[in-house]
Amino acid sequence: MTTNKRLTIVFIGAGNVATHLSAAFFIAGHNVLQVFSRTKESAKQLADHLNTAWTNDTAKILVGADVYVISLPDNCLSEFVGAIDFGNSLVVHTAGSIGIKVFMGRAENYGVFYPLQTFSKLRQIDFKNIPICIEANNSGNEIILKNLAADISDHVIKINSDQRQYLHLAAVIACNFSNHMYSLSSIILEQKNLPFRLLKSLIRETAMKASDYHPVEAQTGPAVRNDQNVIKKHLDLLSFSPEIRQLYDVVSQDIIRLHQSGST
Amino acid sequence: MTTNKRLTIVFIGAGNVATHLSAAFFIAGHNVLQVFSRTKESAKQLADHLNTAWTNDTAKILVGADVYVISLPDNCLSEFVGAIDFGNSLVVHTAGSIGIKVFMGRAENYGVFYPLQTFSKLRQIDFKNIPICIEANNSGNEIILKNLAADISDHVIKINSDQRQYLHLAAVIACNFSNHMYSLSSIILEQKNLPFRLLKSLIRETAMKASDYHPVEAQTGPAVRNDQNVIKKHLDLLSFSPEIRQLYDVVSQDIIRLHQSGST
Numbered sequence: 001m002t003t004n005k006r007l008t009i010v011f012i013g014a015g016n017v018a019t020h021l022s023a024a025f026f027i028a029g030h031n032v033l034q035v036f037s038r039t040k041e042s043a044k045q046l047a048d049h050l051n052t053a054w055t056n057d058t059a060k061i062l063v064g065a066d067v068y069v070i071s072l073p074d075n076c077l078s079e080f081v082g083a084i085d086f087g088n089s090l091v092v093h094t095a096g097s098i099g100i101k102v103f104m105g106r107a108e109n110y111g112v113f114y115p116l117q118t119f120s121k122l123r124q125i126d127f128k129n130i131p132i133c134i135e136a137n138n139s140g141n142e143i144i145l146k147n148l149a150a151d152i153s154d155h156v157i158k159i160n161s162d163q164r165q166y167l168h169l170a171a172v173i174a175c176n177f178s179n180h181m182y183s184l185s186s187i188i189l190e191q192k193n194l195p196f197r198l199l200k201s202l203i204r205e206t207a208m209k210a211s212d213y214h215p216v217e218a219q220t221g222p223a224v225r226n227d228q229n230v231i232k233k234h235l236d237l238l239s240f241s242p243e244i245r246q247l248y249d250v251v252s253q254d255i256i257r258l259h260q261s262g263s264t
Numbered sequence: 265m266t267t268n269k270r271l272t273i274v275f276i277g278a279g280n281v282a283t284h285l286s287a288a289f290f291i292a293g294h295n296v297l298q299v300f301s302r303t304k305e306s307a308k309q310l311a312d313h314l315n316t317a318w319t320n321d322t323a324k325i326l327v328g329a330d331v332y333v334i335s336l337p338d339n340c341l342s343e344f345v346g347a348i349d350f351g352n353s354l355v356v357h358t359a360g361s362i363g364i365k366v367f368m369g370r371a372e373n374y375g376v377f378y379p380l381q382t383f384s385k386l387r388q389i390d391f392k393n394i395p396i397c398i399e400a401n402n403s404g405n406e407i408i409l410k411n412l413a414a415d416i417s418d419h420v421i422k423i424n425s426d427q428r429q430y431l432h433l434a435a436v437i438a439c440n441f442s443n444h445m446y447s448l449s450s451i452i453l454e455q456k457n458l459p460f461r462l463l464k465s466l467i468r469e470t471a472m473k474a475s476d477y478h479p480v481e482a483q484t485g486p487a488v489r490n491d492q493n494v495i496k497k498h499l500d501l502l503s504f505s506p507e508i509r510q511l512y513d514v515v516s517q518d519i520i521r522l523h524q525s526g527s528t
Contacts, residue, residue, distance in 0.1 A: 176485030178442035185434035207471035221440030
């Protein structure tokens with residue numbers, strides 16, 4: 001724990017982000033006072049894990065905590081913020097795609113606390129290497145968030161709402177879209193009863209290489225060589241799935257475009 | 265080294281695969297007799313690295329080696345195989361997308377030795393975890409290739425040519441297409457002068473998670489939630505690049521298709 005004082009924290013939401021973040025705060029020595037979730041089971045499960053209180057009734061959310069962390073689905077966030085009086089407490093959300101403006105006129109002290117990572121409930125996460133992107137409505141709150149973030153991560157960055165929406169977009173493409181490529185690969189392997197684990201080493205090395213160097217320099221394969229023989233062969237093999245076939249075509253054309261235009 | 269005897273090996277080609285594979289054979293105790301490349305500089309560079317002989321003249325390729333490993337671009341491979349007399353030696357190629365048939369009627373003893381990985385010259389590779397996919401024209405040659413593969417890798421698999429072309433297709437999608445997603449992310453970050461290294465931890469965790477579990481189960485993000493608000497917001501942000509915008513749309517629709525159809 002840094003020089004930061006021990007904070008009392010209430011979690012609004014008990015999904016993947018809340019689960020990992022609350023555990024990290026707990027381990028860093030902060031006091032998670034309560035977990036709220038609209039779903040009783042989710043609230044109780046996370047609260048039990050943290051050995052703390054829970055509620056699924058907005059009227060019973062504790063008042064006067066140092067920090068309120070809202071980790072709700074994007075489409076519920078705004079409505080929820082408008083329904084609660086946070087008094088003088090500092091309230092933050094953890095959403096990449098929502099601006100700080102969601103709090104304007106609805107809270108006194110507010111900000112954003114966005115951990116740039118993909119979270120799954122059952123998988124352990126080490127926050128130390130995860131960038132925490134913070135933004136606050138004034139410099140005092142910024143210091144509080146910076147210290148809180150530094151308690152759990154070695155990578156704390158000030159990112160404004162305009163930058164953050166592009167960062168979130170980039171993260172969706174780098175994470176969710178890459179993962180979809182893995183999914184399509186697994187479907188292709190299933191056609192020949194080949195196990196997905198054959199690709200494990202390749203997938204890891206690709207990610208390591210791109211992040212150690214730069215992906216544009218690291219690109220290999222038939223499209224970057226503009227090897228139309230192999231591309232045509234692959235399109236033929238994909239006749240079993242018009243959707244994967246179309247996607248193969250679109251992505252290959254885009255690789256050729258990017259690397260032939262020399263735009264980077 | 266396994267019970268395999270020390271083999272004499274000639275490399276035909278001096279590209280990324282030949283560079284890494286020849287070094288691995290060298291370290292495993294085999295005798296790389298010569299490197300051939302059509303480009304003098306490439307032949308000399310790799311040969312110097314292995315402290316062995318080189319040539320860029322097909323007429324000077326040494327005869328009578330135990331094994332010839334052909335690592336040439338797919339479009340030169342067939343022509344090259346037809347131009348050389350391999351006598352009784354065992355000749356293999358390392359191409360994922362080319363069948364064993366390329367050797368039929370042109371060699372007595374032949375096979376395929378396909379390491380399933382993405383190779384870059386300047387990056388160290390540990391072969392131990394790389395699947396080596398082997399195929400041979402008879403069981404005697406299969407044993408030789410199995411032993412040779414086991415000298416450098418703990419994952420040796422017999423894969424026939426039909427399976428291998430699907431495996432290669434899956435590898436292109438899992439590796440090259442994922443890497444293209446990273447490239448597009450880097451271009452988006454550049455729009456706001458954000459460094460690509462912000463995504464390093466996310467990219468690695470995504471690859472680890474998908475390969476530890478299964479990518480279809482590991483999927484997260486707006487598309488798998490069918491969150492049209494975020495998808496629309498992202499499409500708006502991408503107005504600066506019609507090509508990335510189209511790709512975002514196609515991949516998001518395909519994620520929705522895959523996860524809503526429950527086809528896996």
